[in-house]
Amino acid sequence: MTESRSPWFKLSRNPAVVLSAGILSVAALAAIFGPDLLPASAGEVTRHSFLPPSRQHFFGTDLNGRDLFYRVLLGARISMLVGVTGALVSFAVGIIYGMIAGYVGGQADSIMMRLVDMLYAIPRLIFLLVLISALDPVLRRIMAAHGLGGLIGYSKIFILIFCLGLTEWLTMARIIRGQILSLKSQQFVLAARSIGQSHFNIIFQHLLPNLLGLALVYLTLTVPAVILDESFLSFLGVGVQAPLASWGLLLGDAAQVINPIKGYWWLLVFPVIAMSLTLLALNFLGDGLRDALDPRQRK
């Protein structure tokens, strides 16, 4: 009985999914509006470094006397922005690549998929580190040359979105290709082909709508992966840089100043809570969506 109900009904009955959706909505609202609702002075460098949490500073202050609550919200904004847009880029690349490989088939398919296998074998983040530090100065120069000087501070974010999007698409391409292969031989596609529809029409009118559910599931699962990658890079000092913030950067800063003599626990605990809650919620939501929309993949 339950199998025949709509996916949305199944989702709304899954407490983990409902809770995750709630947490994510709160987190998203806080990330979008939070930093602007706080007084503008919160992000400024002051003399009051390492103040413990208090009523003025809910999460305490950091090395440079900046309010940590403000930094965590700003970090949420940037981490989520990079996560969502990076995932969208990878979504586009993966879906196009997978569709071409699956639809064309034959030799082209096996070459394209062999390439994906090869790329899987290469440590992605290590290349990202090199790629980002090579491209960032180039983009800065381009921005300066075209009168976009105001954007220079954000060049790292653009580069991160671009590079992460271009490296996270492998799984998506594999899944889409597999799906296309099984759809391609089904009757409705044969029917469309036999009445002489163009390849373009078959792909966009018949195949794509059938893929979208599955692709959306993997889009939700890519967002936390991109957020993690971004944090990894920022933690190592290659990603987002102050005065901007991302969760990885905050954790990296915290890991540097924490030592046995000075236990500045708040620098670590609050970013960890914000980041883990968001990532857990995204993973739960993705798993729930997968169970609801794609029962075959259930583990």
Add this chain to the structure above:
Amino acid sequence: MLRFIAKRTVGLVVILFCVVTITFFLVRLMPGGPFDRERKLPEHIEKQLLAKYKLDGPLFEQYVNYLGDLLHGDLRLSTKYRSRSVNEILADSLPVSGLLGGIAFCLATFGGVVLGSLAAAKQHTWVDRSAMLAALFAVSLPSFVLGPLLVLVFAISWPVFPVGGWGNLQSLVLPSITLAAPYAAYIARLTRSSMLEVLTQDYIRTARAKGLSNTRVIYKHALRVAILPVVSFLGPLAANLLTGSIVVESIFSIPGTGGFFVNSVLNRDGFLLAGVVIVYCSLLVVFNLVVDLLYGLLDRRISLYD
């Protein structure tokens, strides 16, 4: 068998060639030479430096020369750690990273397989549920979160282990746990679901009907088949441990290759960076080949010959 190995070795060489080429040009694309300082160097000195580090001449010529040096096993000089060669730096730091990675690798595979089989054997009990809940959290916690948290708890609040450093057994505990935990959790989940599937098969029923003990059925008969998905995860596991080790080494200030790698990116130390990337990739690609061979040996249903 031999044909399979030969075919894969050719593929391996192609991948490594691409890695070397891409890395070389990316590194040379980075603006700002390695000798840019606040005060500009006199021209003849800069020229000499460039010649010493073989950075003069047209780009393509440099590339061909670099390929030639690589074939002779020479990874060239580091431009940051003056007068030390990349070979020396790697010889000092790779054993450290290798030890840490090796411990984490064993911890992740053995811990994960044992936990996962245990959870599958006791399905629907509190053992299963708590193990899987713990695994879910561990999978979601990246090493740069887990590491500082472990330091905060086990080195600062309750000082049982050192905050960082290298040299004694105690200093190995926290880093290897940090590195291994997420993957142990992932392998536990993998083993559990694969084990549950295997346990429904006929030959398991036969084994039980023979009157074998539960432990024997699970660890001798079922595990042999259930472990296959874990074996195919070993390749990605090695890649993940490698990237993970960079973060873990920086958290616990361990003198491994990861630290040199990050510094080489930040300092634009081209040859060190290229050397590390090339060594990392070669290790991984060879490891993947070994895993594939192992897989063929373990699973007789898969033939490598075609």
